[in-house]
Amino acid sequence: MEGMYLLNPDVDSKHRASLLTEHKLVPLVTRTAKVDWSIHPLWVERLKWAGLLPFARLVEATETSRHLSIDSSLLTCLVDRWRPETHTFRFRWGEMAPTLEDVSMLLGLPLAGNAVGLLEDPPDWQQTLAARFFNIYDGAPILASEAHGPKYDWLQHFRIERFPGYSQVPLSAIQITRSLEAYLLWLLGKVMFTENHVTTLSARYIPIALEIATAELAEQITPRSWGSAVLAATYRGMCNSCHLSTSKSAILGCPLFLQLWSWERFSIGRPNIDVDHSYHVGNMLDGDDIDLPTFGLCWTCRKRRYASEQTRRAYTTLNEQSDTYTGVIWQPYTEVVRIFRYPGGISVLCTRDRGYWMTKSKIIFDVFVEEMAQQRIMRQFGLRQLTPPPNTDNLLSVVVHRMTRKGTNRTRAQWLQRLEEYVLEWEIATKRRWHEQQAFDLAEYNAYLEGYMRGTRLRIVQHSNTDEIPDPHTCDTYPTYDTSGSRQYAGELAYSLHTDVMNFDRQLSSASLMVPRSQIQPWLKRLEQRIRDIYKAITCTRTSDVVHHQPQPTPVPRHSVHRHQPRPRLQGVEPTPHPPPPDQPGSSAWHQPQHHASSSSFMFQPTPQHHNPTPGFMYHPHPTGMVPPAYHGVSASGSGLGSEPDELPSHQNMWLDMFSTPPPWPTQDTQYDQGGSEIPPCNISPPPHMWGWSTPPTPPERQPRRRE
Structure with missing residues (x-):
């Protein structure tokens, strides 16, 4: 896979991900029932x-x-990362895709049966x-x-x-x-x-x-094999919609399935549900164990709540979050989760046809023929990811993949002749399978990422400064939280830090004065990491977070309403200074210079002569336990805590740079805050004499005219 270019130029030139770097696109729509x-x-x-x-x-x-209701903005973010060349989503942490396992577990549709062919x-x-x-x-x-x-x-x-x-x-x-x-x-x-x-x-x-x-x-x-038909229709819908950029363009297939798949694996745009309480089947008792819950039922039947800080139906923000997201759930259907959610059991259709999950056969719906790529997403099954991923025995031709009813006038016999090969292939789907048995190995997955990151587009949102986003790293595949960057997450971190400090204070008050280093050093390491996480959650992550306010317009003096006073003259008013650029001191996105590794470019551009990857796409895997590239030069284990007093640990250097950030430039909400508080006042009133003249005195009272 090393040196392989994974983007087809003919496909990529019209892809939404390519157009997003130069144009502002609108989210796609759905045609589902209301x-x-x-x-x-x-x-x-x-x-x-x-x-x-x-x-x-x-x-x-x-x-x-x-x-x-279907969140079309969330689904559009997925479509922007869908690649028709491989039938996978291209994320910064690797490839993923909906599979027949997801269809069975989320929807409970059967896979065994006749292919839903020509209609x-x-x-x-x-x-x-x-x-x-x-x-x-x-x-x-x-x-x-x-x-x-x-x-x-x-x-x-x-x-x-x-x-x-x-x-x-x-x-x-x-x-x-x-x-x-x-x-x-x-x-x-x-x-x-x-x-x-x-x-x-x-x-x-x-x-x-x-x-x-x-x-x-x-x-x-x-x-009928309803599950394979739904997956084929969804694949074809994403293959078509990833090239659509006009308004009112739609995501076809089964948007419900795609949204449930996203909610099970990512927290982006996901509602809060009562997952802490097991699902009671109630009246869904069935002797055949068919009318029982599926994994998708908790998302559709339980009460859904969205936090006030949670981003929902915001296409641009969801796309930026997808570029920097780290909370991936690779295997959501484990036995532990299944027993916890549904102690009464799940529908037998969720696991009855598991022999089809790893099939190499093509999936069919009507005249659409689609190919799955389980060999590229083995980590979703908890299996070893080979490098390079092997190809299937009988690759689907481009002509067959583009078959559609539009502009054609084929007879029933002609359609059946074209589909006969793939309909017969589905009949032996359980015999043509991927037989990988070895468990997932992180070292081999790192080798796969080395070639993957060189040959594809890792991010699709064009940020103003690429150095503000950390490089992709294998640590992204082991998340510690799902809501990074939100105020809710920062509050949870602060509360956890406060609780830890209070507990440690109680321990010190009841212990001897001289506490051994072996007890205090681990606590200081946790304290350092939590403070670093809080800082990362509450600070700006994009240059667009900086407020670009315009200078105050020159006020127009009001005409005097007093008969005995002259009109005031406008004095000179100093113009409001422009805020400094984001990379200069004084802006809210500015940080002290730090030594970071070079950031990956957005898209790999092969040279015409050798077609080799650019140096900017070099991927350097880190051993297990090291921190992401955003903290180069800082030990995650906090080794500096045990250094001598006359030495300055490396993590303290990082903290001096981190917390010496100057205050942000005044914004429209804070430029008149005379008290110096970071919280803008509720009622902002202009200061006295801001218009350049003093308040005119009250005119003398007029004497009544005497009658002669």
């Missing part, structure tokens, strides 16, 4: 036969649940659909449709809440069947496989919905 649908108890058995019941529970409308519109779907739903209840509207499919507004009339007297009168058998058919059209078209059509749903889902709704036995429903 309202959840309720599930009728008589639907449960047929949804279970089809393998859709655990997924349907994620978007079920109940009295206690609240609709999960076709029924030839006379409008007439048959209108006949089935005609007069299903008194006042039911007639079919409203377009060439693409039925209207979404028309379909919502058949939610079970819309039926007259639903809460008092039980629905008939035909009403149960028709309402389930409408529900499946909504579930497939607005949740699992979203499209650019906002007002209509695709008519290609009508045969599947009709088959499930009218089934009387489980054998009458074709077993």
Whole structure:
């Protein structure tokens, strides 16, 4: 992998990550439903036969649940880092991607079964659909449709809440069947496989919905690999949307799955939920162990809270946080977490098809064929990452990967001929697998990072000063916190530091006067590290944090309203000085010069002659236990604490530089604070004589005119 250029120039020239360095892009949008649908108890058995019941529970409308809105800004940040060349996200700590394991654990969709291949519109779907739903209840509207499919507004009339007297009168058998058919059209078209059509749903889902709704036995429903289809649709949606930069461009596929995947692994944009309390299954008791929770259920059904300091739906800020984030959760589905969250157990569909997780077979949805890259993200499975990652036996051609229905007029036979190879390949998916058995090894992962960091774009946000962001380091893969840089995190650190100092003070008060060095030195090391973390959390991390205020405009003197006083003359007012540049003393982002390693550039530019990486992309791995490059020259173990009094430890030099930062330049909120406090006053009033003249005296009272 060393010296390998991982960015395809043809793909990268139109990629959003390449355009972000020169243009300000807007976040993408989603086409998901805005309202959840309720599930009728008589639907449960047929949804279970089809393998859709655990997924349907994620978007079920109940009295206690609240609709999960999709954070398009967060998903756009992921799409900006998606690379169609490898089907992985490119982060500064390595590659990651949603896998079939994530589909099983988060959504509970089956992987075993037929590939969801070619979907076709029924030839006379409008007439048959209108006949089935005609007069299903008194006042039911007639079919409203377009060439693409039925209207979404028309379909919502058949939610079970819309039926007259639903809460008092039980629905008939035909009403149960028709309402389930409408529900499946909504579930497939607005949740699992979203499209650019906002007002209509695709008519290609009508045969599947009709088959499930009218089934009387489980054998009458074709077993389908819904999990691989959702992953294929999501992959294709990200491959297309990473090249879109116009407004109203959409992320297609299954945005719900992508958001749940992000929340499980990163704290960026993630809500707070009651994970400290285990999930009680309640009425979800099932003899088949299918109607049980999945890992995604805690995010959709529990109460979600966002902290006041937490960034949400802020595309630019989320992108900057993604460039400097360190709190990665590589394996969120461990047995310990599973027992803690769901002591009553999880759905059997979450683990039943684990034999498909490492398959080399292509995944299919409709006419889309996608390829997975588990060999590049072995760390997500807790396995050894080979360097370089091996290639698959049968690479997917670019022509097949670009297949779409747009601009084509192929017949059914032609589509089946193109897809036949990959449909047959999925039938033997459990036999074509990656057989890596060795556990994860950090040294080998460092070797993989050496080649990876030389040949790809590590950050996509163009910061004003690249030295302000530390270089990527393997320590990023072992986080100690998830909310770095926030005021909430700084408060937690300060409270923890205060508690530690108070406890140590009590120990000293009850111990002898001469405390051994072996007891006090470890405490001082922890104290040093916590103070350093607090300083890092509350200081500026970007040059854009500096307030660039403009000089005060020249005030216009008001006309005198007093008849006996002359108009005051405007005296000279000194202009407000400009703040110094961010790299000069006096700015809020300025620090004393420190000796840092050279920062990595944003994108590797190969030379035309040799195509070798630039020296700025050299990656120097540090041994385990050392601190990130932002603290070069400072020992993480605090060895200077044991030095002689006449020596100046290295960590004290760093502290002198750290805490000798001059105060920030006055801002619009603090320039009139006469008390010198760092907290701006609540009511700021201009000082006296700021306009250049004194207050005119009160004119004498006028004497009343005497009448002659």
